[in-house]
Amino acid sequence: MKPQTKQKIAFTCLGLAAVVVIIPVIVIFVILIDKGISAINWQFLSTMPRMGMRAGGIYPAIMGTVYLVSGTILVALPLGVLAAIYLVEYAKRNWWTRMIEIAIVNLAGVPSVVYGLFGMGFFVIFFKFGASILAGSLTLAIMILPVIITASKEALMSVPHSFREASLALGVSKWQTIRCVVLPNALPGILTGTILGISRAAGETAPILFTVAAFYLPRLPKSIFDQCMALPYHLYVLSTQVPNVKESLQYGTALVLVGMIFLLNLVAIIIRSHMRSKKQW
């Protein structure tokens, strides 16, 4: 075979592989929009479900997901960033640091349903939080910690060493150097990673299944110790647990969930491109 022919075959295979990646994304969006867009209106987004979820809106599920995501950020962001700062700036290269790093990698590989069971055993039962926004947020936070730590570490390590040296050589303490030079320059990367982690947390069903999600709760939670509805679980319920639900209701819910995650990812992309255009070292 001629080299040119071989090259053509190789290019075709590579191109096909790329197309295969795009197809499911397009198909998912087309189906969701096609079947779900008719259900979406202001009432659907802003009212309580009625008639055993067969009618009305999904307002409490949207708000529940917002609460859970907020709680998750509140816990996971500081914890993850502080851990990453410790690992990058302070930890020495020894077995202890390696242990922490191995733990983080393993944490990332744990299936989400196991996080759900862990959250139920640890937060719901052991700490007696009950099935609550608190327990759910903590469970989701632990699940996305590896994502945030890894992204933050990358971001911190990408800040040039010369910035740190310059600052230290001006008689600035290490902590002040981290606060005033390293963190501001790492922040866009940290935020991008966090948002990607958060968007994963927003879509997960298994971790909230046993820790917070309410089957049918047509009111908003009053405190962090209340249960709440959440979009992914609501979708699961509509699709499998409630008979005779209009199809458009199911697809509409899915569309709202995917739309929210898409928006989060869009914010991450905007931050990242903004950061790239500003970064000049």
Added chain:
Amino acid sequence: MEKNGFYSMRTSALRKLKTTMSKIETKNLDLFYGSFHALLDINLEVEEKMITALIGPSGCGKSTLLRALNRMNDLIEGVRITGEVCVDGKNIYEHGTDLIGLRKKVGMVFQRPNPFPLSIFDNIAYGPRIHGIKNRGELEGIVQKALSDVMLWDVLKDKLDRFALNLSIEQQQRLCIARLSAITPEIVLMDEPCSALDPMATQRIEELMFELKKNYTIVIVTHNMQQAARVSDKTGFMLLGKLVEYGDTKQVFTTPHEKQTEEYITGRYG
């Protein structure tokens, strides 16, 4: 009359002795990177308000020695140091040394200009701000003085809010020196400050060093022997971690005492 003349000569000699008391003195300084012996028994005296150059081939330890003078080597894992480095007579490796105070006094200019990704103003105000100066007017005064010190004020006074990384490399290096002078150190360590610059810019930075000498004690590491010969008052030649020869620049370059110095200066290796 004769007695009087002798007496006055002696007092002026004494006064001279006092003004040239060594600013930095290393005593039996040894430094190890892990098991690698990078500096061997270094005894160096740096005099106040003079330019001291350290020359030698790559890897001879001159940068390591320079970084030992403000403890920048502390940042590297596995460094071990024995012996003393005295700044103004005080051993900086003594337990409990105030590193912040030390580095405010002994500043450093690096090989590659490393301004922060901030405005010109914020770069210079960075040190003073962190050391507690909040007043805008006071900061403006400091920035003006620092930029004047490096002869950039007239060029940049209307562009203080420009992004520092858009300056030319030479201006960036000047800015880094200005950033340092804003915290009024007494000693400036320069680690090959001109190696990223073209010959014209190098010449201008050298002229700047002569200006800075009036107020600062300067120690410069350089790869460029001509540069050492041009700018420095004292020169130390290093080879394989040892300070082979140290003396007045003129003497080191014209009548070196050591054979290795002579060989290096005449270009037999390097």
